[in-house]
Structures are given as structure tokens and as C-alpha cells.
Amino acid sequence: MSQFLWLIPGSPMLGALIIALLGGYLKQRHFSILASCAAAVAFLTVLLAWLMGAATSQPLQQTLYTWIGVGNWMPTIGFTLDRLALVMVSVVSSIGLLIHIYSITFMAGDSDQRRYYFFLNLFLAGMLLLILADNLLLLYLGWELVGLCSFALIGFWYRDPLRASAGRKAFITTRIGDLSLALGIFLLFNEFNELSVSVLLANATVQWETGSQMPILAALLILGGAIGKSAQLPLQIWLPDAMAGPSPVSALIHAATMVTAGVYLIARTYPLFELAPQVQWSVAAIGTLTIIYGASAALAQNDIKRVLAYSTISQVGYMFLALGCGANALALLHLTTHAFFKALLFLTAGTMIRTNDNEHNIHNLGKRGNHSSLIRWCFLIGAASLAGFPIITAGFYSKEAILTATWSAPTGPLLWAFAAFGSLLTAVYIFRVYFFVFQGSRSGSPMPPIPAPMTWSLSILALASLVVGFVEFPEGWPGLHLWSDWLRDELGSASHPTLATAYSLQFIACVLPLIGIGVALVLVRREKLGFELPLAAFLRTGWNFDALYQIILIRPYFTLARFFKNVEALLIEGTLQKMTRSGMTVATACRDGLEYGVLNKSITGLLAGLRLGHMRLSATQNGLLSRYALMISAGAVFLLGYWLW
């Protein structure tokens, strides 16, 4: 099996390559089929891996070649498939395949499908590469590749400058996180002269003491990378804007897969975090804050995709919380369920937006109200799963488990309280959307039928959103505990509270979504009457983070850059002209040259000085014979003077 590992990232890569190179010879609709086939091959390979027993065997390995061999710096193009990776590739490849299929009809009308599918395939390849990479540098490659594709796909409709800017914003913001990751890689390499993840982690656990400086630094740097990619506080600002891309893209990249890359990264390097408990705790803290942040911001949004975007931020916060509490397996579980239900929500939202003339506003969507029942049911399932509707939804199982696990972590009750409040808010905001959109007057014209590929992919996702949770029943319940058992060897397990505590926590977790739905009902009624939420404007702008960054970072940066530009322009152009015109004296040139830009000013000053020297000397060549003789005599006087002196 292991010799086929390369196929997992390789087939979408090949797909992208074929689209790029041979695209000129293909028709628009062939792109979608080609791309879907590439995604399907990847998915089938993963499936094959399951069937061949990858789930139970030792991690699979495949090394293609050494990428950059310099001394100890020996990153390979090599893949490792362990259980963590297996979960991730399964989620990514399956959702990827579904979204490819969904896109066939969704993008059918677009004239630039070549670019779309190129980047979609490339994204899939990058994501799978990131997951399978057996060394940090290859991981970084995948990491950047998905960032790039995200950039390109957010700005897919680039003619709108706002969308193009959103892409750039996403790229640059995540790149700040990437910088941190890169530094982390340098640090680890510098310490261990090794890039392979497994060896690094093994070395780290042996050589570093818990809580010492190095692991803290390393973990912090990696955390920085994860925060950027996963849109956690304070680098979350790019994600809401990223909704400018096509909805399938939002579903795939900005909900199901890429934003969870940070979660994956931390899970992958969790031994480092265990060596740095402080950092681990801050992971949890960041997660908690982000939960509240995202949920509260989502509460006030009127754009359906923005609600989902803030919801994503918030839900990834849960995963971080889980990671911070050491419940890595649970984080992964929530990652999986979230991938399905959030993809489902995005795709239904996308379908609605599509069929309603690009209408994003939930009020207006509700007023139009002509939604097919499939859409309605799918959205309901997704919303329930997101809210963690007890027992029947996948979201309940993953979220409840995280909440329970939180309790026994350091400062657990506090974290739990926040997370639970977030859970309440989640139910409120998502059902607010549901009630707005689907309880409106049904006045519109009858719906056009939804094409088969869309129906299929929505149905599969909806099903998954309900059933995936059953792999892991809550602590103390009868039923399966497959997930945590299976992953325990690789990811460890969190400590659990006592059973009694657990039961009460579980009860609360069951009740909160129900309360939330109730609150949502009330809220929607009152909002329809014109009532505004307190702080709505503040929340709607995502706590004004953009403005804050504008003020404290971006503006000063540009100002500084402009300042330097002006200085240069002033120095080179201005003075040169001025000097050539009036033949300024060398003294002036020197004086001005002492200012900041010694560089160009001194050059122009030099030129002017030389010119002045030329003019002065040239003036002596005035054709007067006596003057010439005088100079000769002066020379003689000078030379003779040397002897007297």
C-alpha cells in the first residue's frame, strides 16, 4: 500500500497540472469532470488504505526523493500515513470529492472554470500534502500552497476589486502566521539538525524538560502559524472577508479543511505542547476567547455567509480548546463533524444564494422564501448539528465531549463556562438564521429543480452530519468509544472528570441548544419588529478588529513606506534638477546631504560639485594669454616655494 501513498496528493496535483498545461484543448465542462476524477482517485486511494488495514497497522511510509539536500537540512518529498493523518485525509478527500461534484453544476455557468478547477485541485493536493508530509518543510510547502489557493479562490471573481483585496488580505494575514511557523522550523532545525516530524518529536521529548524555555518558544512559534491559518484571535480578520469566494470554496477551504490545518498542526506536534504547559493552556484560552468572539459576532450578522464564517471561527475555537485541554482526539472528532455540517451549511447557503439572484441578506432571503424542501431540511440538519442538538446530531457528540473534557483541565470550570455560553450562543445565532430564512412568507415563484450532483452531495453531507458522531458516545454512556480508543496511542487522551460531574455536564450540554433555539425564536420575532440587539453594530463588524488593525498596523506601515519614498524622490529627483539649474554650491550639497538620505543626496551633491568645479576651472580658460602666462608663473612660484619650504 505504501507505494501508492503519493497518489493521494499526487492525483489532484496531476489533475491541476493537466488542466494547466492542456487546458487549451478542453471544453469548459470537461474541466469539472477531470478535476472530479482527480479528486475521486485521491478519495479512492484513501478508501483503499482503509480497506488494506491502514487503520490498524503501523504508519505507512513512502519517500520519493530528497528535496533539498544540504548538510543536515534534508527535507524529503516523503509521506507518512498514521492514524491522525488517516482521519484528516479521509475528511479532506471525501469532502473534497463531494465539493468537486457539487461544483460541477454550481460553476456550470462560469466562463473561467479552468482557473477554478486548477486551483481547487491544487488546493486539494496542497492540503493532502500538508497532512501527509513527513517533515516540516514539506508540511510548510503544503501549508503555503493551500494559502495560495485560498488567495486565488477568494479572489476568483477578481474583477471586483473588493474580492481581489479580500484574497490578498487573507494571504498576507496568514503569511504573518506562516512566518511564525517558519521561525519555528528554523528553531527546531537549529536545535536538532533534523526536519522529520517524528524524529524531531522523539528528540524533543527526550532532550527537553517540560516547561523549559526552548519548547515554550517552539510551541509558541508553531501556535502562531496555527492561529494564522485557523483564523483564531487575533489573526481571525481574514476569514469573514474570505466569503467573497464562490460558496463551494468557502465550504471546502474556509470551513471544512484549510482552516482546520492549524488544529492538525497542533495535534501533529502535540508532544511539544505537552512540554510547554503554559502554551498549551494559552491554546485553550485562545480557543475559548475565539468561541465567544465568533459566536457573538455571528449573532449580529445579516449576511448568511458571514454568519457561517464567524461560526467557523467560533467552532475552530472549540477545537483549539480541546487541544489546549489535551483532548486531541476530541478536537479531531469535532474537526470531522464540523467539516461535514459546516460544508453542508455552506453548500445549502450557496444553493440558496444562487437561486435567489446572489442574495446574501437573511432578511431578504426570508422574504423571498422560495426554498425547496431539500434545502430547508439540509439547512435544518446542518444547523441542528452545529448547535449540538442532543442525541441525533453528530455535532452534539463532538461538542459535548469537548465540554466535558474541558472541566478537568487547569482553570477548567472557567473555560467550560465560556465554552458552554458559546454553545448557547451557537444555537441562538444559527437558528436565528434558520428562522429568518425559512419562516418567511412563501410568496415566490416555484423553484427550479436542483440538479442531481448537488442533491447527491447535499444528501450525503446531511447524512454524515447526523451519523458521524456515533463513533464516540459521551463518557459514561453505553455505546461505542471507537474514536478515542483508536487514536489514544497516537494522540494521548485527556483526563476526565468524575462520572457524576460528567453526567451533569452532559445534561447541561443537552439543554443549552434547546434553550438557544428558544431564545432564537424570541429574538427573531423581536427583530422582525425592528428591535436591534445591543451592541449589534459593534458585533457586526467583528468587534471592529479590522479598524483596529488599520489604525495600529497598516496605516503606520504605509505611512512609513510613503515617507521613505518621498524622501528618496526628494533626494534624487528634486535636488538633481535644482542643482543642475542653479549650480548650487558644494557647501549646500554637503549640508543637505547630512540629512537622512546621505545616499542619493551625496551623489547628486557630488555631481553638482564636480560640475561646479568644472565651471570654475572652465572659467579660467578665458583665452587671455597673460592669464595663461600668469598660471605658468604661479606654477613656477609654487614649485620653487616647495624648495624654500
Place this chain on the structure above:
Amino acid sequence: MYEIIFYLTSAIAVLAASAILIAPHPVHAALYLVISLLALALLFFLLGAPLLAALQVMIYAGAIMVLFLFLIMVMNLRPGQNQSAPLASGWKGPAFLALILLLELLWILNRFQITATNNITAIEPKAVGLALFGPYLLVVEVAAVLLLAALVAALYLSRKERS
């Protein structure tokens, strides 16, 4: 006595030369020049060079001065004609420079103790002739070429029928 004549002649030579410096009229200047040259001839004689004294009188006072005067006549030069004052503005610098040069030269010449004086013994024309046609033979021959070249040059330049 010898000394008195010597210094007197020297004074004449120098004063006559100074007169050229300020003489307004070219003809006057030329005459001052002759005086200076003749005084110099006397000095040559006093310094034991009778041959050179004679040559000085003949070549300079005789030949060259005639050339000068001839040219002055031909060009009909007069003072004030297109002529700024002899020591026009801007004379101070050059004069100062000349003064410094003079001081430098005097300093140099008096710094070296070559003051010992032999009795004046005339160096006979014969000795000069022997030197000229002995070691300096080649120079004499070459000097002839120089004169020839000057002649050719002068001839060419003074040709009338130029296009």
C-alpha cells in the same frame, strides 16, 4: 672702479628693463630695451666674455631691435590706441606674483655659498670657438637646422598669395 662700473651698468640694465614695464609708447619701450641690452653687453664684457659682448651688440641691438622697430612702424602702433593703460586694473596680482618669484629666486641664489670670486679672467673667443666646434659640434649643426626650419616657417607664413 671696476665694481662701480659693474653696479652702475647693472642698475642701467635693470632700470631700463623696468622702464619697458611702464613705457606707454612702443617705440620708447623698444629704445629702453636697446639700452638694457647694451648695458648687458657691457656686463658681459666686464664678466670676461668679450665675444659675447660683441655678439650681443650685433645680434640684439643690431638685428632684433630693427625687427621690432620695423614692425612697430608697419603696424603704426601708438599709445592709447586700443590700448588699456599699461598697468590696467588687475595688475596687482601678477605684480605680486612676480615679486614673490623674485624673492624666491633671490633667496635661493643667496642661500648657496657660491660667493667665492675668482679674479675676472677673460675667456678668450678662441676657447669658446674650440668648445663650439669640439664638444658642441653636433649642437651647432642642429642649430643650423633650427634656423632653416624657422626660415621655412617664416617664409610660409609671410607668403602673400594664400587663398
Place this chain on the structure above:
Amino acid sequence: MNWLLSVLIFLPLSGALMIALTGHNKTIYVRWAALTISTVELSIALGLWWIASPDSDGYLYIVQVPWIPTMGIQFLLGMDGLSLLLVLLTTLLVPIAILVSWRSISHNWSTFAALLLATQAGIIGVFLALDLILFYVFWELMLVPMYFLIGLWGHERRLYAAYKFFLFTVTGSLLMLVAILGLYFIHGEQTGIYTFDYFKLLHTNLSGDTGMWLMLGFFVAFAVKIPLFPIHSWLPDAHTEAPTAGSIILAGLLLKTGAYGLLRFCLPLFPEASIDFAPFAMALGVVGILYGALLALVQEDIKRLIAYSSISHLGFVVFGIYTWNQEGLHGAMLLMLAHGATTSAMFATIGMLEERTGTRLLSCMGGLLSPMPRLGAMLLLFTLSAMGMPGLANFVGEFLVLAGVYQVSASLAIAGAMGIVASAIYLLWMYQRAMLGEQSSDRIWVDLDRREMLILTLLAVTVLWLGLYPAPFLDYLQVPATGIIESNPAIMTGTEDAFR
């Protein structure tokens, strides 16, 4: 095969002479002749690459002929892995420059081609010469034709730019000449052997101050060429005003000669002085990285922007060189290649863009991706490479450099890494303004034709190759890098102390 080195130099030189003398008013014939010559050069270089084994110690090819024995000057050429790769880059970029100019140069093709080939000969000579005087000869030889390429075919302010370029570089190189002579006489006095032979001069005993001054003499010449921060101001002008082919040669090759000089001469000849100087050089490097990135952000002229980005990238190269460790040196060398390919590709693309839009101003562009998707895609690829996207050329070099720098000083590495982030900012901003958004005018645009696609595809393949499978290149750098590291008497203790 050694004689091929001489062929590499003299073939373009004689070709240039032939074309200059006979090619008047025969544009088509001249174009093909120049292309043929440069292609032959490329195949020779590829052949040398093919034959040479990367593991062989020392120099792969050597040519040694006495030239002016009374002064100890020889015709001494040598090719090690580093020069092999740089020659390869040279021979690749010159045909590309010719192809780029195929239509855009409208007048005096014969002179143009002759100058281009002469420049090529000079650059190859610089990369091969191991006799210091010979090196200097080629160093100047490449300047003069380059000057005319800018001064005669450039844009509006070409003369100003050309003078600035020439006077800056020539001042630096003349100071180097003084240093060369100084080294020559010091070595002569010590050993009694008066020679400019690189290998013999390597073992000159230099006392502290003398060594430092001589090293500075060399350093100034190379720093001007690289260009390092305070003396970079010729570069934006030269890049902006040069014709596309000129920009390609300038950015792709001439800047590399400076870095090459540091690697080949500055470090091995003056190890002690270089160690003492390393902190300053690295500081200059990091200032260059950030300063270049900062100024690139606020440029209106797209070529000027790339010029400042070059300053930034070459800062990385200097950075890497003075780390004096495996990762840093390899990174610097590889980045030289990568920057050569990437930046010349960007200049080629921008040249094509300029031919179509008639402007270099970003404010006059916009929305050009939809009418010209191929051009846009290519530009995106090269832009990504320039901003250090993994899998593309620059990434490998920049990351290696940073890994090397990190071992010397973490804070410098952070500063350098900020440069990478900044590069993303200004390059994407550039790309967005030029290619994305609404179309600024409804002219009819023509996408890339076959010739242009050929050019850019060649470069794109190079960029991808360097990014994904640099091993065939890196293998050749092992021996040179090790050589430089071994020349270090203190193995970096000096620098480390200076930083920590």
C-alpha cells in the same frame, strides 16, 4: 574538455565582432545568427554540466595559459560547481534576452546583438576567470556593452541611468583594482613570486589592517554590483530605463557577479578580515532586505518595483554568504540562480506587458488578467516564486539562508523573515493592481504569442525545477561551499560572539 571554457568566452566575442562588422541592415539574419550563437553556448554549458561529476574535488575544468609572464598574469580559467551553474544561467538567459527583443528592438539589431553577445562573453569570463587581472578584464568587459544597451535602447531617462550605472560600478571596480594590486605586491614581497594567480594568492599572509583594507577594496566593488543598501541607488534607475533584454541581463546576471565575487574572492582571500566584517555585512544585508521591500511597496513604476525587490532578494544572498555555514552558503548560491531565473522572468513578462499597454505605471493598468489569461498566469507564477512560495525557485534559497542565519542569530533571521512577508505584500499588491480588478480601458488586447510562450515556459520550467527538485544543482554546490567553509579559520566564532 577544458578547451570548451575558452570557447564559451570567445565564441560570443567573435560572434559579436562578426555581427558588428557585417550585420548592418540585415536584421533577420542578425537575429538568427545571435540566437544560434547563444544556443550553441547553451548547449556547450549543458554539455559541461552533463559531463562533470558533482563529487569531484576542486575544479571541474581548468585552462591555464601564460599571458603576460613578466607581470605574472595568466589566462587562467577554472570552473567549479558554482561557476558551472552560473554559466548555465548565463547561457540560458542570453538566448531568452535575444528572443525577448525579437520584435521589441526596432533599430540597429546588429549593434544590439553584438553588445548582448559581448556582455555574455564578459559575464562568462567573470564567472570563469581565476587570474585576478583576467577577472578584472572581464569585469570591465561586461560593463561597457551593458552601458550601451541601456544608454542606446533604453527609455526616456536612459542616459542618466546608464551613466549612473556605469560610474557607480566602475568606481567600485577600480577600487578593487587597487586592492588587487595591493594584494599582488604584498604576496610578491612575502614569497618573491609576483603573480595574480588566485590559487597562489589564497595563501597570502595578511596582517589585520592591511587585510581589512584590501578586503574592503574588493567588497566595495561587489557591494555596488549586488547592490547593497547605501550604494544601491543606481539599480532602480538602470532597471527602469533599460530595455527588457537589458533588465534581464542586469537583474539575472550582473547582480550575481557581485555575489559571486564575494563568494569567490572576498571570503577565501581574506578570511580573517571577512570574519571581522561579517556582522557589518549581515547588517547591510538585512537593511537591504527591509529597505528594498519597503520601497518596493510604494513604487508606481512596475519595473522600479521589481528593482527594489531585487535589492531585497540580494540582501538575502549577502545574508547567506556571511553566515559562512552550509545552509547559508548553499542557500545564497541557490538563491542567486533562483533570483536570476525568477526576476528575469518577471522582467520578460513585464516587458511583454509594457509592449501591449505602453506603460510601466501600475496606475494605468488593471484588469488585464481576463483579456490576457496566459500572461496573467505566467506573471502570477513568477510573482509567487519571487515571494518565496514553497515549491518554486526562491523558496529553497531563502529558506536555506534563513536556516543558516538562524544558527548565527535568531533575531536577524526574524528580521530577514519579515522581508519574506513584506515581499508577499508588495508583490501581491502589484499583481492585483496590474492584473485584477476592472479593466481600465476597452482596448483589444492580444495574449502571448508562441514566441513569448516559449520564453516564459522555459523560465517557468526552470523556476519549478529549482523549486521542486534542486538536487541536480545543489550537488554541484557542495564542493564550493565546503571549500569556502574550510577557508574560515575560526568557524564563525567571531560572528557568533558579535551577535549573541
Place this chain on the structure above:
Amino acid sequence: MIPLSHSLTIAALLFVLGLAIILLRRELLFILMGLEVMFNGVALTAIAAGQYWNNPDGQVLTIFLMVVTAAELAVALILVWLAFEHLKTTQVDMLTRLKDDTKGGAP
């Protein structure tokens, strides 16, 4: 007896006077006269030194000096005359057609 330095001083005086004439006078003929004075200063030096060393070389030197002066003067005088003929001036101040164009050239 006359010390050598006295003769040399007088010679130097003559030399400098000639030089002063050249520097101060504006008329070409005066300048030529100044030249003559300078040459005579040199001649006096040579002869005085010849007396001092008691050999004929000083006088030989002076003879050649006269020859050369004559040759040079002849050509120079003709040139002056040509200037008078063609340029209608013999003033130094007027001979300024050949000079630097101080307007300044290329940037």
C-alpha cells in the same frame, strides 16, 4: 671683485622684470620684449657662472640662446604681424576667440 651672487641677483632681477612685463602688458610686442628681457637675464646668469667656473660652456650656452631666440622671435614676429593683418589687433585682450564656452554643456 664681484661676488657671483650679485651677478646672479641682477640676472634674476632681469628675469623677473621680463616676466612682469609679460604678465602686465597687453600689447603683443611688449610681451615679445619681455621675453627678450627674460632671455637676457638667463644669458647673464650663464655668463656669470661661466666666469665662476672658468670654462667656456656658459658662453656657448649664451650663443645658442641667441640663436634660438632669434629663430623663435622671427617666427613669432611674423605671427604678430599676421594677427595685425588678419585680426586687426595686437592686443592680448582681443585674442580670446579660443576659449572655453562657459555656458556649460550636457547635464
Place this chain on the structure above:
Amino acid sequence: MHSADLISLAPFIALILGGLTILALGVWPKPVSTQILTMVAIAFLFLGAVATLFWDAPHEVNGMLVTDNLSRLFTQFFMFGTAVIIILSSGYTPIKNEVREEYLSLLLFSTLGMTLLIASQNLMMAFVGLEILTVPLFALVAWQPARNGAIEGGVKYALLAGFAAAFFLYGTALAYTSAGTIDLTVLGAVTTNAELLAISVTLILVGVGFKLALIPFHMWAPDIYQAAPAPITALFASIAKVAALVFLIRLLCMQLQHIWEALLPLIWMLAVASMVAGNLLALHQQNLKRLLAYSSIAHLGYIFVALAAGNSLGRDAAIYYALTYALMNLGTFAVITAFTRHDQDRQDLEEFRGLGRRHPVLGIAMGVCLLALAGVPPTAGFIAKLIAFGAAIEAGHTILAIIAVLNTALAFYYYLRILNVFYDTNETNLGAAQYSQGTLIIVVTITLLIIAFGIFPEWVLGLI
């Protein structure tokens, strides 16, 4: 007179005989064509050059002239240079009809002066040689007096040359005063009154410095370059100047070495002044001939850098530099000669706009010559600078060398300026070059020589 003396004197005799023959042919009752006169002149030059080949061991004639390697090299070179100038003159339209017996004989006499000057062992001989070199030039500058500025140039040159000659002679007289002799071999051995001798050599330096147009004795140079017909300017800029230089080298570096050492600081200062001021003066100059005059001043500065080193390498460097300098200037002025208009030289740089492109051979030649002047390898100019600066560095004059290279860099500016104009695309001015086949051959030959001497400097270095 021994037969050995005759062999030694043969080249000089050939020149004198040549001059006389041409004069005789000129006054021959039947008119002799200009071509024949030219050919006779060149034939005598060739004879003279061949005659130098019969010199073997250094031989002194009568204590006046010495025939050694240096004399031979430069005698041959002067013959070559004069031949070049004769060929250039015969193809030079503004004075074409005036190249007759006077012109040619004066050229030959001037050449005689040069050969005498560099071979002289006696200050008197040197002086007379210098005058034979100079006096014909008075007339040659003013050749065809109707030309613009010709008379003015002649007058200025004549008066200033006389002025400088007075200094030279005064120096000679003082040298005589100090030692009682003017024989250089004797003077070199005398140690009494060394300082007075040094001072007298300083005065001689003023006289020679005038010929070399060193700062501050330079002011005549641009005017005369501008006034003279282009071939004569070439003579001024090349062999005439080199003759004075070689005399100085012989005087200082071979015969009065102790004086040379004493004079080093002065030479240092003259070198710096000449380089800096020469380059500055040339910087924005618009008149090409004047510009080249200023550049010549700077070049003499570089040569003095070599002389300031005070070692044998410096001497060799100066000699090599002198030779290549003359060659480069000959080449440059040959091109200017070729580009002449019907009645006047082109002078203003603007008048040359685009000409290099229109005449590729002349354009390339001009490029090579100017780049050689700038010191770009692989031309002779580079090797010259290399050795010159090397000498300075060997002597420890690093500062001087740095000043020199900075000046070299500065000089690039104006050389490139000329080339820019030559190759500019806006051909605003029309009117083709008017050059003879001979001029073209000369231009190509000199260009090739410049490159050849750059690539194989041993050819020349071996002769020194």
C-alpha cells in the same frame, strides 16, 4: 667622427636629408605633385626608422646623443607617428592644398627635434632639440592662417612656448651654475650643490611641464588643440608631447636619479593636480578637441602617478603609458580627421551626433580609442594604467593610487558622453565623412595596435 657615430647619427641625418630633399623638390623648376612629396617624406621616415635597427650597444655620440633602447623605440615610434600624421594630412580636406614642401619639411624637422630631444645627453642639446621640435609647430598651428582661430593659436603658442623656454633655459643656466657643466652624465655624478641642481631641474620641469600641459602649465593646450588643423592636433597630442615626456623620463629616471627622488613630492602634487583638474575641465566640455586636450592633461597626471612611484616599475610604466597614450590619441584624432567637414574641423560634440552608427568602422575605432583612453581592458590603455597604478602601489602611494582610480572613474563620464553622441540614434546632422583610403587604413591599424598592445603588452614591455 667614427663610423659608429655615423651609424648612430644615421636616423637624424635621414630626417635632415629628408627635409632638405623635400624643400629642394619643392623649388624644383618642374612642379612636383603633392603625392610624390608625401611619398618621399614617408620614405625618409622609413629609412630613418630602418637606420635605428643598426644601432646595437648603447652608444654615445660626442657626449651629446645616446642611442640606446629607449631612443630606438621612440625614434621608431616618432617616425611612425609622423608618417601617420603625413598620411592623415594628405587626406584632410581643409588644408589639403597646403600640404606641400613647407609643411612636410617642417614636420620632418619637428620629428628631428623629437628624436634629438629624447636622445640628448646634454642640456644644451636637449634645449635645441626642444626648439627644433617647437618652432615648426608655431607655423603648423597657424597653417592656412585664414582658418578660424589659426593665427590666434599660433601667436599664443609661440609666445607661451617662448615663455616656457625661458624657464627651461634659466634652469639650464642654474644647473650650469651649480656644477659648471651641462653634460647630464657629469651632472648625474656631481654631488655638490645638489639642492641648487634640484631647483634648476624644477625650473626645467616648468619648461617641460609646459610642453606636457601639466596643471598649472596647461592652459595653452585646449586653445591650441582647437586652433590647429586636426592632424597637427594629433601631433601635439601624441608624439610631440611624448617626446618631452621621454626626455623627462631620461632626465629624471636615468640620469639624475638622486634629483628624481628629491622631486617625488612635487611630482606627486603635479600628478594629483593634473588628474583632478584635467578631468574636471573635461567633464562637461562640449568642444571635442578641447575635451581631448583636457583629457590629455589628465593622462599626463596618470603618467606622473607612475613617475611619483620613484621605482623602476614606475619608469617602465611611464614609458609604456607614454607610448600607448600617443597611440590612443593618434587614433582618436585620426577619426576626428576623417570626420572633418570641407573647410573646418568638426569641433562641437553635437556635430558628431550619430556619425558612429553611420560609419561603423570609424565608429568602432573611435569606441576602441576612447575606451582605451578610459582604461577599459583589454586595450593598451588598461595595461598602461595597471602598471602605472601598480607602480604607485608598490611604492606605497596607496592614496595616490586611489585618487588616480577615482579620477579614472570620473573620466569615464566624459568618454562615454562622447560615445553616446557618436552612437546616438537621432542623427540630426548630415554630411558624410570625407576621408581617404589612407586615413581609413591608419585608423584600422591603430585600433588593432591598441587592442594588440592590450592583449600582448609584452611586445612593448620587452622593448623597454
